[in-house]
Structures are given as structure tokens and as C-alpha cells.
Amino acid sequence: MWDYLQHLTYWDWLAFGTALLVLEIFGAGGYLLWIGIAALAVAATCFVVPVPWELQYLLFGVLAILTAVFWWRYQRAAGREPQGPGLNRRGSELIGRQFALHDAIVGGRGKIRVADSLWLVSGPDLPAGTLVRVSGQDGALLLVEKA
Structure with a gap:
């Protein structure tokens, strides 16, 4: 060997x-x-x-x-690449942006269209097409206010 x-x-x-x-x-x-x-x-x-x-x-x-x-x-x-503050919070990058309501907010719930997705939103009752600003996020629910 x-x-x-x-x-x-x-x-x-x-x-x-x-x-x-x-x-x-x-x-x-x-x-x-x-x-x-x-x-x-x-x-x-x-x-x-x-x-x-x-x-x-x-x-x-x-x-x-x-x-x-x-x-x-x-x-x-x-x-060591920095992890963004929105890691595991997919909608956090939408905070501060404005969108038109896709479905009217009725009873505090509605929908907005972001690119090819619909997001469930919560805010004051508003008709469809109203411009809203995303002010926060609660899990998968976006909090909006009238822009």
C-alpha cells in the first residue's frame, strides 16, 4: 500500500x-x-x-x-447582507403610497389594486375609485386613509 x-x-x-x-x-x-x-x-x-x-x-x-x-x-x-426592515412584512413597502380603491370600503373593509394583486384594506367607508394613502399595516391588512 x-x-x-x-x-x-x-x-x-x-x-x-x-x-x-x-x-x-x-x-x-x-x-x-x-x-x-x-x-x-x-x-x-x-x-x-x-x-x-x-x-x-x-x-x-x-x-x-x-x-x-x-x-x-x-x-x-x-x-452579512443587510436584511431590510420589511423582511417578512410584504406590504410594508406600500406605506406612504397612494392608490385608487378597487372595491369600495364598506363596513371598514375594501380592496386596492397594487400591480397585479388585490390587497385588503381597512379604513373609513369610501366609494370605489377614491384615492387613498396607505398609512400602516396589520398583518396582511393595509390601513388606509383618504388622500
């Missing part, structure tokens, strides 16, 4: 990298992806230039760590 490990070719690294990528497909969660890419990079290097076995293992270790750190930093930076 020791003799085999001291005489690895690019085919061995290619097989190892492919096996890691196949295992990644079965749900490793990204952990084997970067190690597999490092093994494939070593295979490409050994194909172009004959590399002694010590350097192959060193190159594989360094590339595996570098690719993992690169991905970790990328994921960490992507996770």
Missing part, C-alpha cells in the same frame, strides 16, 4: 476527485466539493508537470485548505 501511495499518477487524483464530487451529489452539504476540486487541480498539475509524491500531497493539502477558506469567507460575506 505504501508503495502505491508513493507512485500516484494524475489518473489516481482524477479518480479521487471524481469520487469526492459524486459523494457530494448525495448530500454532503458542500464539504466534499472543495476537497474534490483540490484533488482535480492536483490531477491537472500532475498531467502537465511530473510532480513528486511529497509535493502532490502538499499541494493537495494546501489547495483543500485554500478552497475551503475561500468558500467560508464567501459564505460569511454573503450572509
Whole structure:
């Protein structure tokens, strides 16, 4: 076995990298992806230039760590994107905007059309077509007042 490990070719690294990528497909969660890419990079290097076995293992270790750190930093930076104040409050971006009533407000309830959606509104009784301003939100119900 020791003799085999001291005489690895690019085919061995290619097989190892492919096996890691196949295992990644079965749900490793990204952990084997970067190690597999490092093994494939070593295979490409050994194909172009004959590399002694010590350097192959060193190159594989360094590339595996570098690719993992690169991905970790990328994921960490992507996770820091600011979440808007309207996260999980879909209608909050409508506050302050004006719309015409689609259905009259009767008994405190009516509807406005926003793009291709109808929103349930609550406010003073007003006829259809009246311009209203969204003043707040209570869950999926928009609070309106006459503009």
C-alpha cells in the first residue's frame, strides 16, 4: 500500500476527485466539493508537470485548505447582507403610497389594486375609485386613509 501511495499518477487524483464530487451529489452539504476540486487541480498539475509524491500531497493539502477558506469567507460575506426592515412584512413597502380603491370600503373593509394583486384594506367607508394613502399595516391588512 505504501508503495502505491508513493507512485500516484494524475489518473489516481482524477479518480479521487471524481469520487469526492459524486459523494457530494448525495448530500454532503458542500464539504466534499472543495476537497474534490483540490484533488482535480492536483490531477491537472500532475498531467502537465511530473510532480513528486511529497509535493502532490502538499499541494493537495494546501489547495483543500485554500478552497475551503475561500468558500467560508464567501459564505460569511454573503450572509452579512443587510436584511431590510420589511423582511417578512410584504406590504410594508406600500406605506406612504397612494392608490385608487378597487372595491369600495364598506363596513371598514375594501380592496386596492397594487400591480397585479388585490390587497385588503381597512379604513373609513369610501366609494370605489377614491384615492387613498396607505398609512400602516396589520398583518396582511393595509390601513388606509383618504388622500
